[in-house]
Amino acid sequence: MASAGSSANANAAAKFWDYFQAEKTQITAHVAQNDVQNRVRELDSKVREALIYLPAYDQKQLTKELDGLRALVQKSNPASSRNTGFRFKTATARPSVAKQTVEEIVPVTEPVTNPTDHGSASTPSILFSKIANQWIVATSNDNDATDCELRDISHCVVDLRAVSHHIRALNCHRMKDSIVICHPFAGSATIRDAQNSIVILGVQQLRFEGCKDVDVYTHCTSHPVIERSTSMRFSPYPAFVHSIEKSQPSLHDKIEDFNWLRRQHSPNWTLIDPETLHVLWKLLEDPKHPLHDALTHVPQ
Known part of the structure; x- marks a missing residue:
């Protein structure tokens, strides 16, 4: 007989x-x-919030349908995907990792209105897009932004710690040879098409799609999900990085691989010791921001 909880979740x-x-x-x-x-963005946020009770098949199917909607919107109205969200002081790519810049960026947000909530306040978003060979430090201007997006990031360190308390949902699309740092926040993160990268964050829900060779240091209060991903390595969020509320246990080692249906352990992910982050963390805390040295630690 189904429990009351399972029946409620099904409903x-x-x-x-x-x-x-x-x-x-x-x-x-x-x-x-x-x-x-804006409606697609809001629907995406609603899906992430619902992951806690949606069955695995529904999660997979709704994610595919969202991807189809994004492609349809971009094809039908390409201008709608430009000039939104976060703006940079500079975003010039450098030809070599050896030549680096350090950008301290104050988020400039634009409203993202929820068309289903007439009369409600709009929701700003933060966007980092098309950045290469830079050490980015986001700085807060005390805005109320709740969504953060990273798109087309290459050979970068992206430090979101100063704005993490504003974030409800983090989305990353197409990241290579990069490091993302974020303090724990009460929300979800979805990483798509990441390669040879390191992700350090604490969330309630975490999902990877189409990723390869990514090291993940996380405190996650639900089962992390991977799909079409290989060579993923998971570790608990290191205590020396940021304190975590002990009443919320981490399920960082309870990975659900949607492409591995056998009872045996999935070959697409393994566990690593959080102490492996110590050397890299010293570089990440270095005020000189040694970009080249830090990026030598990304998995290859």
């Missing part, structure tokens, strides 16, 4: 599926409108 999952399909229909019907990308 919630069924209601959310209906909600998602209704939103998808509206987005598809109004794909040419300027606010449609």
